[in-house]
Amino acid sequence: MQHLRWLPAAADARARLSTLDRAGSDVWAQARAFAGTRLDFVASNRLDAIVQRNNGAAPPADLAAPPVRLAVLGSSTLSHLQAPIRVAGLRRGIWITTYENNYGQYLQELLDTDSALHAFKPNAILFAFDARSLTQAVHAAMDANGAEAALKDAEALILQCWQAARNRFGCPLMQQTLLDIFPSVLGNNEHRLPGSRSWFVRELNFSLRRLADTHGVDLVAVDQAVSQDGLAAWHDPALWHRSKQEVSPSAGPAYGDLVARVIAARLGRSYKCLVLDLDNTLWGGVVGDDGLEGIVIGQGSPLGEGFVAVQEYARELARRGVILAVCSKNDEANAREPFEKHPDMVLRPADIACFRANWDDKAANLRAIAAELNIGLDSLVFLDDNPFERNLIREHLPMVAVPEVGDEPALYPAILADAGYFESLGLTEEDRLRTAQYQENRAREQLRATSSDIEGYLRGLDMKLIWKRFDSVGQQRIVQLINKTNQFNLTTRRYTDDDVTAIMADPNAFGVQLRLLDRFGDNGIIGIVIGRKTDDVVLLDTWLMSCRVLGRQVEPATLALVAQLSREMGASRLRGEYIPTKKNAMVRDHYAKLGFSVTACDPDGHSTAELALPGFEPTPTFIRVTEG
Amino acid sequence: MTTHEGQDKIYAELTEIFREVFMDDDMTIAPELTAKDVPGWDSFKQIEIMVSVEERFGIKLSTREIDGMKCVGDLAKAVASKQGG
Numbered sequence: 228m229q230h231l232r233w234l235p236a237a238a239d240a241r242a243r244l245s246t247l248d249r250a251g252s253d254v255w256a257q258a259r260a261f262a263g264t265r266l267d268f269v270a271s272n273r274l275d276a277i278v279q280r281n282n283g284a285a286p287p288a289d290l291a292a293p294p295v296r297l298a299v300l301g302s303s304t305l306s307h308l309q310a311p312i313r314v315a316g317l318r319r320g321i322w323i324t325t326y327e328n329n330y331g332q333y334l335q336e337l338l339d340t341d342s343a344l345h346a347f348k349p350n351a352i353l354f355a356f357d358a359r360s361l362t363q364a365v366h367a368a369m370d371a372n373g374a375e376a377a378l379k380d381a382e383a384l385i386l387q388c389w390q391a392a393r394n395r396f397g398c399p400l401m402q403q404t405l406l407d408i409f410p411s412v413l414g415n416n417e418h419r420l421p422g423s424r425s426w427f428v429r430e431l432n433f434s435l436r437r438l439a440d441t442h443g444v445d446l447v448a449v450d451q452a453v454s455q456d457g458l459a460a461w462h463d464p465a466l467w468h469r470s471k472q473e474v475s476p477s478a479g480p481a482y483g484d485l486v487a488r489v490i491a492a493r494l495g496r497s498y499k500c501l502v503l504d505l506d507n508t509l510w511g512g513v514v515g516d517d518g519l520e521g522i523v524i525g526q527g528s529p530l531g532e533g534f535v536a537v538q539e540y541a542r543e544l545a546r547r548g549v550i551l552a553v554c555s556k557n558d559e560a561n562a563r564e565p566f567e568k569h570p571d572m573v574l575r576p577a578d579i580a581c582f583r584a585n586w587d588d589k590a591a592n593l594r595a596i597a598a599e600l601n602i603g604l605d606s607l608v609f610l611d612d613n614p615f616e617r618n619l620i621r622e623h624l625p626m627v628a629v630p631e632v633g634d635e636p637a638l639y640p641a642i643l644a645d646a647g648y649f650e651s652l653g654l655t656e657e658d659r660l661r662t663a664q665y666q667e668n669r670a671r672e673q674l675r676a677t678s679s680d681i682e683g684y685l686r687g688l689d690m691k692l693i694w695k696r697f698d699s700v701g702q703q704r705i706v707q708l709i710n711k712t713n714q715f716n717l718t719t720r721r722y723t724d725d726d727v728t729a730i731m732a733d734p735n736a737f738g739v740q741l742r743l744l745d746r747f748g749d750n751g752i753i754g755i756v757i758g759r760k761t762d763d764v765v766l767l768d769t770w771l772m773s774c775r776v777l778g779r780q781v782e783p784a785t786l787a788l789v790a791q792l793s794r795e796m797g798a799s800r801l802r803g804e805y806i807p808t809k810k811n812a813m814v815r816d817h818y819a820k821l822g823f824s825v826t827a828c829d830p831d832g833h834s835t836a837e838l839a840l841p842g843f844e845p846t847p848t849f850i851r852v853t854e855g
Numbered sequence: 856m857t858t859h860e861g862q863d864k865i866y867a868e869l870t871e872i873f874r875e876v877f878m879d880d881d882m883t884i885a886p887e888l889t890a891k892d893v894p895g896w897d898s899f900k901q902i903e904i905m906v907s908v909e910e911r912f913g914i915k916l917s918t919r920e921i922d923g924m925k926c927v928g929d930l931a932k933a934v935a936s937k938q939g940g
Contacts, residue, residue, distance in 0.1 A: 241871065245880040269875045269907055276878055307899065465918050466906075470898065476906050 228460035230265075230481040233630040233646035235621070237264035244273050254278060255287040255317075260625050262318040268311060268479040275310035278317060286322035289809045291605075291713055292494045293721045297486075298326040298349035300333040300388070301403075303357035304471040311483030318484070319491045320605070320626075337391040345395070350723075351493075352392050353401040353447065353486060354385070357473040358408050361431065362424045367412050369422030378427065382434055389442055397725040399493050401486070402439055404432045404450040406473060408462050443724065445493065445652055447485050449474070455645075456481075488650040494721070495711030498628055498648040499602050501544060502593060504611035505555040505562055505584070508636070509541075509574065510534050515561045525571025533636035538573035540640035545578055548658025549649050550600060550665065552581040554592045554609070559584040580665035589616050590623040600665065601774040603713065608648045610639065655704045657751040667748035668775060674747075685780060685849040688745040692784050693855035697731045697738035704752050705740055708771065712755075713810040716771040717803065717817060735760045736768075737792050741785060742855070743776050750776055756789055758801075765793040767803045770817070780848040786821050787845035788852055790838075799840050807832035822846075861938075865912075865931050872907045876900055886928030904930075912938060 237243070247254055247261065258278050266274060286294045295316065299305050309325040316323035326347040328336050333354075336344040361381045365374065385402070392400055409425040411417045417426050432450050439446050453461050461478045474482050491497055506513045511523025511530050523531045524538075545551050551574070555562050562584030566576045576582075581599050583592040589611075597604045605626040611617055617629045630646050632639055651658070671688065678684035697705055702724065709722045722730075730738045741754035753776045757769040767789070772781060793801055803818040805811075815832070819825055822843075823836035866884070874882045877895065890896040905916055908930065914937040924930050 241875055241880075248878075248880075267907075267910065269872075269903060272903075273875065273878050307902075466902065469918070469921075470902050472902070476903060477910060 228456050230456075230460070230478060231484065232265070233632075233642050234263060234265040235617075235629075235631045237261070237266055237270065240264075240266060240270045244270060244277065248273075248277050252281065253287075254281045259317055259320060262314050263621075263625070263628075265631075266314070266480060268307070268476045271314045271480050271483070272310045274317075275313050278313075284324070290320060290322055291810070292319075292321045292491075292496050292710075293350075294322040294324065295351050295490055295494075296324050296326070296347065296349050297351045297353060297490070298328070298344055298347060299353045299355055300328050300337070300344075301355035301357060302331050302333065302360040303473050304330070305355055307472055307476050308355075308474060308479050308482055311479035312486050313483070314480070315483035315487030316490065319487055319496060321487065321491060321494065321496065323487070323490070334388065334391075337388060337395065340395070349396055350398045351401065351490060352396065352398060353403060354388055354392075355403040355447075356385070356405065357471075358405045358424075358428050359473075361405065362409070362427055365422055365424050365427045367420060367422045371421040374421035374427065378430060378434065381431055382438060385435070386438065386442070389444055397723075399723060400442075400444045401447050401489055402435060402444050403447040404435055406449055406453055406458070406462055407432075408458065408464070408467075408473070445489050447489055449482065449485065452481065452485060484647065488647040489652070492650040492652050493710075495707050495709075497650045498608045499606040500550040500552055500580075500596070500600060500608065501541060501643075501649070502552045502554045502596060502607050502609045503541065504609075504613065504616065505553060505557060505565075507612045507634075508610055508639075509538055510565060510572075511636075514565060515557055519564050519569060522565060522569070524565070524569060530636070531571070535571065535573055537636050537639045540643065542573055542578060544643075544649060545662050546659070547654055548651065548661045550580045550602075550661060551578055552596045552600070552607075553579050553583060554589055554596060554611075555584040556586055556589070557584040577666060578662060580662055588619070590620060593620065593624060593627060608643075608646075610643070612636075653703060655707065657704055660749065660751065664748065664750060664775075667750075670747045671745070681778075682849075688747075688779070688849070690779065690850040691744040692781065692788075692850045692852045693742045693744065694739050694788055694852065695742075695855055697727060697740060701740050701752060702727055705738070705755060708752065708755055708773070709769065712771040712773070713808070714774050715777070715814055716769075716808075716811050717767070717814055718769055718806045719808050719811060720769050722769075730757060733759075735796075737796070739788065739792070741772075741781070741788075743779070743781060743850075754781060754785055756785060758789060758793060760793070760796050760798055763797065763799045764802050765789075765796065765798040765800070767801060770803070780850055782817070782821060783846040784848045784850040784852050787848075790840055790843055790845065794840055801838040801840065802826075803836045803838070805832075805834045805836075861935060862931065865934050865938075868911055869908070869927065869931060869934075872904060872911060876903045876907060884927050886926060886931065888927040889925065908934065914938065 247257055258274060261274055305327050312325055313323045336342040364377045389400055405428045407425055407428045411425050412423055413420045417423050461474055463475045466472050466475050503509055512521055514522050524534050525531045541551055565572050581596045583596055604624055608628045609620050612634055620627050620629050628648055630642055632642055674687055675684045705727055706724055730736050736759045738757045740752050743750040743753045753773040755771050758765040759768050803823055818836035823838045825834055825836045828834040870884055873884050874880055905921055909915055912934050920933050
């Protein structure tokens with residue numbers, strides 16, 4: 228059993244680590260690249276030690292994601308999992324500091340405000356209970372009522388922990404599912420023994436899913452990983468007796484990755500787009516040489532069925548919001564022909580949001596794909612059967628995820644799934660409509676190309692901006708946008724679910740979500756503004772917008788709305804703020820362009836600007852603004 | 856392979872493992888080395904060593920064998936006997 232099989236092997240791990248160890252300062256970028264290789268737990272530990280020594284307690288500057296302070300709470304030995312969790316964060320460019328409770332003291336530490344846990348001030352908590360501690364009362368002589376009562380007790384304990392954590396820290400919570408480490412005592416029909424510990428664990432895992440949804444807790448589904456990999460890959464009974472490590476050290480890196488991908492998803496840092504090679508990745512053979520009839524795809528051949536499975540999996544991902552793109556060395560007409568004409572193809576032209584088939588190198592094409600889709604290169608996963616192309620991308624674009632796949636297409640879906648690139652904590656309506664939205668964008672591009680002037684184009688779009696105050700229906704998308712928008716984001720302040728709830732309840736603040744519709748379709752929620760009023764000034768705490776609606780006059784239309792809302796609150800001035808980051812230079816002059824006067828500008832680029840409301844006249848636009 | 860060559864190979868691998876676990880690229884080991892001689896060799900490092908040895912040599916060490924080990928030489932002997940089949 229090979230953990231982290233989607234990562235390329237780390238050649239000469241020890242020699243390279245010792246070089247990195249001696250490198251001196253600023254090892255983060257190199258360490259991050261190294262974390263993208265398949266490291267065993269010992270190498271992981273060393274990589275972590277190097278980063279810790281190099282950076283001390285402080286994360287490197289300019290990380291896209293806010294630093295995470297993760298408390299890992301449980302009842303068995305968890306210290307060996309801390310470094311692998313931090314390394315898995317490093318793999319995704321997320322700085323994670325971890326805290327582990329004193330052995331067995333998780334509940335006391337949660338309840339005691341003087342505890343080290345409180346001093347740590349976690350902004351994320353993972354509950355990692357071991358199966359033995361939660362099944363102490365369960366035994367084979369129990370009847371059904373006894374087992375039912377024991378299950379209720381275990382649920383109550385877990386709920387108590389969640390509630391205590393929520394009340395005291397108000398941060399995102401994660402719950403690790405339980406490992407079914409118990410040998411069966413009945414056998415195939417284990418479920419007929421009410422007091423079976425193995426069956427109890429499975430029932431509790433089932434309850435956890437229901438409870439987690441009710442209470443807004445995210446699961447770290449170790450049980451799913453174990454059911455795929457086999458218990459022996461995750462748990463060693465002899466090690467439990469020796470050290471009370473329920474997850475064995477060899478599985479630490481896999482465990483860390485499960486945790487980090489849930490954290491990444493919560494921060495809006497999951498990958499967004501699957502870029503597909505064509506020849507020998509989506510079908511067998513080379514379409515340019517073998518022709519439409521010669522490629523291997525479809526039922527009737529084992530290889531062709533394998534490629535169908537790859538395409539079906541890609542389509543399933545697309546249906547839940549992953550963007551599909553094509554990057555292929557081919558003449559474009561040849562590359563498109565199977566999508567348009569081959570009867571056995573699963574993927575059709577409408578499934579592909581961005582199609583690049585030419586003879587340029589693939590690094591250039593991936594850059595072009597990211598630019599066209601308006602997403603970062605660090606949102607791309609590149610699937611290619613060719614090791615040369617994979618290594619080229621790893622070398623030139625280390626932020627692109629490139630799964631290590633062999634030449635067996637039948638295995639590609641499982642490798643992609645195991646890698647957890649597209650981890651999602653739930654679906655928003657936007658996710659379901661995403662591919663259609665990219666298709667609509669192309670229709671807009673065509674209108675733009677045929678319009679003689681920009682005004683004609685904008686008028687022809689027939690745009691409607693529908694605004695709504697923050698509400699629980701839109702909350703998931705609001706939090707997602709707040710945490711993943713980097714470019715058109717004036718202040719890059721990141722907020723959690725709880726922060727957003729607090730804004731909804733604050734009478735001196737407003738949060739608005741903006742949806743843009745036009746004749747080609749619904750662009751979804753594309754903008755967020757948060758204002759906070761003090762005296763007669765509304766401070767624009769957050770103003771962000773999706774780059775895909777740039778150049779559509781959304782900014783002045785939004786300002787007109789913000790001015791109106793602020794006036795209604797009794798404000799006479801708007802104050803905007805620009806906090807520079809690596810990625811948001813495009814909005815440096817946002818407020819000046821909208822007619823604000825710049826009132827202060829630090830040498831580091833941080834500026835504030837003000838707009839007097841009494842004399843303010845909104846700029847006319849081609850957008851109708853309505854509340855919805 | 857002679858016993859002697861086999862021993863050298865095992866010690867070379869063990870040296871690699873100890874260097875990785877203790878994050879010390881200059882570490883050397885000898886048969887008489889014990890946990891008391893190495894700063895930081897606690898029960899967790901002990902487990903890291905054992906799990907690494909199992910993975911690297913493709914063997915499984917029993918609780919009895921691990922408990923019976925007093926020094927690196929005992930570990931090397933256990934590896935040799937498991938590898939020998």
